[in-house]
Amino acid sequence: MACFALQLGCQRGPSGQPPLPAGVTASAVSHPHTGTAPNEAEPLALIPAARCGECHGQLENEWRKSAHAQAESSPSYQRMRALARTGSKSAAKAEECDACHAPLRRFAPTDRVNDEGVSCDGCHTLSNVASGGGQGLLFRPDDNVRFGPLCDAQAHYFHRMGCAPWFRESQFCAACHDAPRHLPAVAGPPTSLFPEYSEWRDEYSAQGSQDCQACHMPATRREVAVGSAERADVREHTFRLPERLLGRALSGQAEVTARGGALHVVVTLSNGGAGHAVPTGLPERRLQIGVELVDAAGHVSVQKEHSRGRVLVDESGAEAPFFAAVRVAHDSRIHPGKTETDVFDLPFGSGSRLSIFVRRRPIALGIWQKLGGAPPSDEPMLHGELALPAGWLSNSVPSKAPAEPIRVRLGP
Numbered sequence: 001m002a003c004f005a006l007q008l009g010c011q012r013g014p015s016g017q018p019p020l021p022a023g024v025t026a027s028a029v030s031h032p033h034t035g036t037a038p039n040e041a042e043p044l045a046l047i048p049a050a051r052c053g054e055c056h057g058q059l060e061n062e063w064r065k066s067a068h069a070q071a072e073s074s075p076s077y078q079r080m081r082a083l084a085r086t087g088s089k090s091a092a093k094a095e096e097c098d099a100c101h102a103p104l105r106r107f108a109p110t111d112r113v114n115d116e117g118v119s120c121d122g123c124h125t126l127s128n129v130a131s132g133g134g135q136g137l138l139f140r141p142d143d144n145v146r147f148g149p150l151c152d153a154q155a156h157y158f159h160r161m162g163c164a165p166w167f168r169e170s171q172f173c174a175a176c177h178d179a180p181r182h183l184p185a186v187a188g189p190p191t192s193l194f195p196e197y198s199e200w201r202d203e204y205s206a207q208g209s210q211d212c213q214a215c216h217m218p219a220t221r222r223e224v225a226v227g228s229a230e231r232a233d234v235r236e237h238t239f240r241l242p243e244r245l246l247g248r249a250l251s252g253q254a255e256v257t258a259r260g261g262a263l264h265v266v267v268t269l270s271n272g273g274a275g276h277a278v279p280t281g282l283p284e285r286r287l288q289i290g291v292e293l294v295d296a297a298g299h300v301s302v303q304k305e306h307s308r309g310r311v312l313v314d315e316s317g318a319e320a321p322f323f324a325a326v327r328v329a330h331d332s333r334i335h336p337g338k339t340e341t342d343v344f345d346l347p348f349g350s351g352s353r354l355s356i357f358v359r360r361r362p363i364a365l366g367i368w369q370k371l372g373g374a375p376p377s378d379e380p381m382l383h384g385e386l387a388l389p390a391g392w393l394s395n396s397v398p399s400k401a402p403a404e405p406i407r408v409r410l411g412p
C-alpha cells in the first residue's frame with residue numbers, strides 16, 4: 001500500500017490495524033494495562049464533555065467556545081476532509097485526519113462522542129507525548145485517570161488524578177500541533193504542515209521564554225471543580241483567537257507619501273506577540289494586508305490587498321491543499337521577532353480618507369473554491385485611518401508634497 005497522503009512518517013500499525021501517525025508506536029495505541037490492541041478489546045464508551053462539566057462546568061463552557069470543540073464538526077474541516085478522501089491519487093483515509101481531529105475514535109470507532117472533536121478526554125487521557133519531534137500520542141482512555149498539571153489533587157469516586165507537570169509545557173501541544181512531512185519534491189528535512197511547535201522551538205524559544213499555554217491558556221484564580229478550594233492559576237480553556245490574541249500578534253505602522261501621481265503607502269509589521277510565525281497552523285491560513293481609499297459618502301473607491309502565507313503546490317505548480325501538495329512554492333509569513341514591509345501605490349483623487357487593514361483569512365480563497373460554498377469571513381487584526389491633507393485631495397499630483405511621510409499607527 002502506498003504511504004498515506006499526509007505521510008506522518010508512514011508507519012504501519014500491527015497487521016490488521018490502520019497506519020499510525022509518526023511517533024505513535026504500536027504499544028502506544030495498545031491498552032497499556034492489558035497489552036491488547038484496541039481492535040481486539042471491547043470498544044470503549046467515551047465520556048462526553050457534559051459529564052465532566054457536572055463538576056467542571058466553567059471549564060466545559062469555555063471549551064465549548066473553542067476550536068477544539070469544533071475540531072470534528074467545523075464546516076471547513078468537514079469539507080476539506082471530504083476533498084482529501086475523494087480528491088486525488090493520494091486519497092486520505094478518515095482515520096488519518098482523526099489522529100488529531102477526533103483522537104479517541106480509534107478506541108471507539110462508532111461512538112457519537114467523537115463528534116465532540118478534541119474533547120476533554122482527547123487531551124486529559126494523554127499519559128505522555130513522545131519526545132523527539134513531539135508528535136507521538138500515548139493515550140490511556142481505558143483507565144480511570146485524568147492527567148493534568150495538578151500534583152496535589154485527591155482522587156475521588158469519578159476519576160483518579162494523574163500528576164503530569166508536562167501539561168504546562170509546549171511539548172504537550174506538539175502532540176497535534178506538529179506534523180512534519182516529507183514533501184516528495186523537496187530534499188532534506190521534512191516540512192512541517194502544522195508548524196506551531198517547531199517554529200516555537202526553533203525560532204521563538206531562543207528569544208522568548210513563554211510556553212504555548214502562557215499565551216493561549218491564561219490563568220485566573222477560581223475553583224477547579226464545584227466545591228473545591230480556589231486555586232491561583234486555573235487555566236482558561238477557550239483557546240479563542242479573536243477576543244484575546246488576534247490584535248496582539250503584530251504591531252506596526254504605515255508611512256504615507258504623495259509620490260509620482262500616486263499615494264505611496266509603506267506598511268511595516270513586526271511579529272513581537274506570537275510564539276511562532278503569523279499566520280501559523282493550517283498551511284491554507286493567510287494574513288491579508290491592504291489599503292483602501294474611502295470617499296466622502298463612505299464608499300470604498302479603490303482597494304489593494306496583499307496576501308502573506310505558505311503557498312503549497314502540486315506537481316503542475318498549481319496551488320493545492322496540504323494533503324495533495326508536493327512542495328512549498330513560497331513562504332511570505334512573518335516569523336517571530338521579524339519585521340516585513342508591504343508597499344502599495346494608489347491613484348489620487350478618488351477618496352478623502354485612507355484606511356489600512358490587517359486581517360486573518362481562515363482559508364485561502366483559491367483553496368476554498370475547491371471546497372465550495374461561501375468562504376468564512378476575514379477576521380480583523382489591526383487597523384489604521386488617515387484623513388488625507390486638503391492639498392492631496394485634488395485629482396493631480398500635489399504641487400507641494402510634504403518631505404516627511406505621514407505616519408499612521410496601526411492598532412487593534
Ligand code: HEC
Binds near residue numbers: 077
Ligand atoms: C489532541 C490534539 C490536540 C492537542 C493536544 C492540542 N490541540 Fe489545539 N487544535 C487541535 C485541532 C485538531 C485544532 C483545529 C480545530 C478546528 O477544526 O478548528 C486545534 C486548534 C487550535 C487553535 C486554533 C484556535 C482558533 O480559534 O482557531 C489553537 C490556538 C490551539 N489549538 C492551541 C493549542 C494549544 C496551546 C495546545 C496545548 C496546550 C493545544 N492546542 C493542544 C488539536 C489539538
Ligand code: HEC
Binds near residue numbers: 121
Ligand atoms: C487541547 C487540550 C485540552 C482540552 C481539549 C481540555 N483541556 Fe483541560 N487542560 C489542558 C492543559 C494543557 C491544562 C494545563 C495548563 C497549564 O496549567 O499550563 C489543562 C488543565 C485542566 C485542569 C486543571 C486545572 C487547570 O486549569 O490548571 C482541569 C480540571 C481540566 N483541564 C479539565 C478539562 C475539562 C473538564 C475539559 C473539557 C470540558 C478540558 N479540560 C479540555 C488541556 C486541555
Ligand code: HEC
Binds near residue numbers: 052056
Ligand atoms: C464528580 C465530580 C467530577 C467529575 C464528574 C469530573 N471531575 Fe475532574 N476533578 C474533580 C475534582 C474534585 C478535582 C480536583 C480539584 C482540585 O483539587 O482543586 C478534579 C481534577 C481534575 C483534573 C486535574 C488532574 C491533575 O492531576 O491535574 C483533570 C484534568 C480533570 N479533573 C478532568 C476531568 C475530566 C476530563 C472529566 C470528565 C471525563 C472530569 N474531570 C470529571 C471532580 C470531577
Ligand code: HEC
Binds near residue numbers: 197214280
Ligand atoms: C507569545 C505568545 C504566544 C505563544 C508562546 C504561542 N502563541 Fe500561538 N498565537 C499567538 C497569537 C498572538 C496568535 C494569533 C495570531 C495568529 O493567528 O497567527 C496565535 C495563533 C495561534 C494559532 C492559530 C493560527 C491560525 O491562524 O489559525 C495556533 C494553532 C497556535 N497559535 C498554536 C500555538 C502553539 C501550539 C504554541 C506553542 C508551541 C503557541 N501557539 C505559542 C500567541 C502565542
Ligand code: HEC
Binds near residue numbers: 084097175178280
Ligand atoms: C498531526 C495532527 C493533524 C492531522 C493528522 C490533521 N490535522 Fe487538521 N489541524 C490540526 C491542527 C493542530 C489544526 C489547527 C491549526 C490552525 O488553527 O491553524 C488543524 C486545523 C485544520 C483545519 C482548519 C479547521 C477550521 O475550522 O478552520 C482543517 C480544514 C483541517 N485541519 C483539515 C485536516 C484534514 C482534511 C486532515 C486529514 C487529511 C487533517 N486536518 C489532519 C492537526 C491535524
